[in-house]
Amino acid sequence: MDFTPTRARGQQRLAEFLPSAGRHYAETRNGDDGPAEGGRANVSQLSPWLHAGLLGETEVLEAVLSVHSPRAAEKFIAEVFWRIYFKGYLEQRPAIWTDFAKGRDGALAALDANAGLRKAYAEAVEGRTGIAAFDVWAKELVETGYLHNHARMWFASIWIFTLKLDWRLGADFFLRHLMDADAASNTLSWRWVAGLHTKGKHYLARADNIARYTAGRPGGVLDASGLAGDEARPLTEPQEYARQKLDLPTPVSAADLAAPFALLLHDEAAHHAPLAIPAAPALVIGADRHDARSPGEVGAHAQAFARGALASGMAEAAATFACPATEWRAGEPLAPLLAAGGLERIALPYLPAGWTRDALWPDLAPLMAQGRVVTLLPDVDRATWPLAKAGFFGVAKGIEGILAECGISGIGW
Numbered sequence: 001m002d003f004t005p006t007r008a009r010g011q012q013r014l015a016e017f018l019p020s021a022g023r024h025y026a027e028t029r030n031g032d033d034g035p036a037e038g039g040r041a042n043v044s045q046l047s048p049w050l051h052a053g054l055l056g057e058t059e060v061l062e063a064v065l066s067v068h069s070p071r072a073a074e075k076f077i078a079e080v081f082w083r084i085y086f087k088g089y090l091e092q093r094p095a096i097w098t099d100f101a102k103g104r105d106g107a108l109a110a111l112d113a114n115a116g117l118r119k120a121y122a123e124a125v126e127g128r129t130g131i132a133a134f135d136v137w138a139k140e141l142v143e144t145g146y147l148h149n150h151a152r153m154w155f156a157s158i159w160i161f162t163l164k165l166d167w168r169l170g171a172d173f174f175l176r177h178l179m180d181a182d183a184a185s186n187t188l189s190w191r192w193v194a195g196l197h198t199k200g201k202h203y204l205a206r207a208d209n210i211a212r213y214t215a216g217r218p219g220g221v222l223d224a225s226g227l228a229g230d231e232a233r234p235l236t237e238p239q240e241y242a243r244q245k246l247d248l249p250t251p252v253s254a255a256d257l258a259a260p261f262a263l264l265l266h267d268e269a270a271h272h273a274p275l276a277i278p279a280a281p282a283l284v285i286g287a288d289r290h291d292a293r294s295p296g297e298v299g300a301h302a303q304a305f306a307r308g309a310l311a312s313g314m315a316e317a318a319a320t321f322a323c324p325a326t327e328w329r330a331g332e333p334l335a336p337l338l339a340a341g342g343l344e345r346i347a348l349p350y351l352p353a354g355w356t357r358d359a360l361w362p363d364l365a366p367l368m369a370q371g372r373v374v375t376l377l378p379d380v381d382r383a384t385w386p387l388a389k390a391g392f393f394g395v396a397k398g399i400e401g402i403l404a405e406c407g408i409s410g411i412g413w
Ligand SMILES: Cc1cc2nc3c(=O)[nH]c(=O)nc-3n(C[C@H](O)[C@H](O)[C@H](O)COP(=O)(O)OP(=O)(O)OC[C@H]3O[C@@H](n4cnc5c(N)ncnc54)[C@H](O)[C@@H]3O)c2cc1C
Pocket: 029, 043, 044, 045, 046, 047, 048, 050, 051, 079, 080, 081, 082, 083, 084, 086, 147, 148, 149, 150, 152, 153, 156, 174, 178, 180, 181, 182, 183, 185, 186, 187, 189, 190, 193
């Protein structure tokens, strides 16, 4: 599969997958058929482009609805909304992210202090546990930067309930290697498997289920003998995460950007096109903080995708708006870049809870306090996040209304 980190390649993959996004997707999406040269046939593999903001959810939904009826594409549309739901949920409980980061650091320190744990962890991430299916996925993740959704669920479940490793170390392993590594989808999915997201409801991987849904792999069914059985209990935690009120920016108009301004592109919004910015910037600033996702080393595929996404996004924005582009490097202050261009304001694609926000916020907060930041948030997030209060159901039942409210209707079916 060609994971070139450009908007053009994302659009091409979207076009390739579109015919399959209807009933075919609903019927076949659960199969982990293994990596394929031309891309998997049953899932879109669009997640790296979506995470990097090279593609936006709105245009993906529009494209799907232009060739399939809402009924036929219901399942695919719902999955795209899972991504938006997780973002909105974490936005209302950002302490889940900060606690994850603290817990991960504690778990990494515990590895340093305990040779037995260190050995078990090394066997897991190097694919040497002896559980054949798990070992295949551990290597596949490192070697390709992608895992099928079902494989992610099985892998997380075996990590937590069979290998009994700290879930935060597993979530960190995913963040370091996934090209689509996303603070909200990853942290909350690991918590969901563990039984922490929907309290008391955990996900137990079973060998027969794994065999059934890996039958399409080129090497045949993956064996997963010796997994934890029904006796494995969901994880628990002492803290409750109370929901905090969303404070969303209002829609941006051209009048808000009347004076010359800089557009900030970052790891979760690397391209200007999905931002639908209503005025042309005088300067493009690119902030690559992909290595802030973990204290550990970021895998080669994840690193290449993140770097390439921002580089291609900056070059295309500079060409489109006929303006210079400059890098804002980690550790350097932002204000001088604006001052050098004689610019007062900065247009900022919304920074959701996660490492990108953690890395950029200390410099942006003072500008925000001075009223110099104009925040861009897609309508579909503004409409969905308030519904992401508890379970996904709240969002699921609002999808039709959200699509209508945001004018996402597609054409031609
Ligand atoms: C333990 C675990 C960790 C995960 N970590 C991440 C992560 O770091 N980043 C990430 O983007 N997704 C994550 N997911 C969700 C999901 O596995 C991936 O989004 C999906 O596999 C991406 O492949 P695709 O693009 O072919 O998806 P498709 O099936 O083609 O779906 C289309 C799009 O919908 C979204 N989507 C699909 N399934 C989900 C889901 N279950 N949750 C949220 N969004 C979804 C993705 O943006 C995806 O690109 C995780 C799931 C689990 C169980």
